[in-house]
Amino acid sequence: MNGLQDNDELELIEALPEDVPVTMPDLPARLVINTVQQFKAISEPVRSRILGIIQNQPATAKQIADRLGASPGAIGYHLHVLETAGLAKVVARRIVRGIVANYYTRTARIFTYDLPGEVTGSETVGLAIITKARDELAEALVTIKEDPVRSESFPHLRLSAERASYYYARLEALVDDLLHETPDPDGEVYGILISMFKAPAYLQGRPSEAR
Numbered sequence: 001m002n003g004l005q006d007n008d009e010l011e012l013i014e015a016l017p018e019d020v021p022v023t024m025p026d027l028p029a030r031l032v033i034n035t036v037q038q039f040k041a042i043s044e045p046v047r048s049r050i051l052g053i054i055q056n057q058p059a060t061a062k063q064i065a066d067r068l069g070a071s072p073g074a075i076g077y078h079l080h081v082l083e084t085a086g087l088a089k090v091v092a093r094r095i096v097r098g099i100v101a102n103y104y105t106r107t108a109r110i111f112t113y114d115l116p117g118e119v120t121g122s123e124t125v126g127l128a129i130i131t132k133a134r135d136e137l138a139e140a141l142v143t144i145k146e147d148p149v150r151s152e153s154f155p156h157l158r159l160s161a162e163r164a165s166y167y168y169a170r171l172e173a174l175v176d177d178l179l180h181e182t183p184d185p186d187g188e189v190y191g192i193l194i195s196m197f198k199a200p201a202y203l204q205g206r207p208s209e210a211r
Helices: 009-012 036-043 045-053 061-070 074-083 125-143 161-179
Strands: 029-034 088-096 101-106 110-113
Touching: 009 074, 029 036, 036 074, 045 061, 045 074, 061 074, 061 101, 074 088
Parallel strands: 029 110
Antiparallel strands: 088 101
């Protein structure tokens, strides 16, 4: 899969004057990651951070580099990899001090996965996502002084398969609602982690089985 935009496509994106703001486009809600190329592109830590930055606001390689403390050249390379894999794209061009700068976003609000185990390896995609969320929460606890919205909960419930499917569908619907929420350019960025899974075997025993 090659998602690179050719020069003709880029030329069709009119370069904005320096005093005109670049706005966030209306992105598709989801994109399915289903190739080795995409998985390798998104799995690299710096590229994962880049995708987080351009999820809610267009940014240039220089702007991303400043946010991550990296060189524009290194970020430009990572953007090229993401663009080739179809995970990032140029959505605007702007004249900055006489130079045309490209503004990138992701190609979808969130990415979901449909990959066989031989691609992802011993660690499941779900575990990788939860680990990334854990690392992001740990960093936020250090860098964000006040967060009145933050809430953590980890309940365990004994449900029938039918009721589990019912609540799973409700959670999926909630995610879809959030993905179709219009981004507020003056708002804050919030991370949301939703996971539903069968608890480990030691929690599965029933009271009637106790001796």
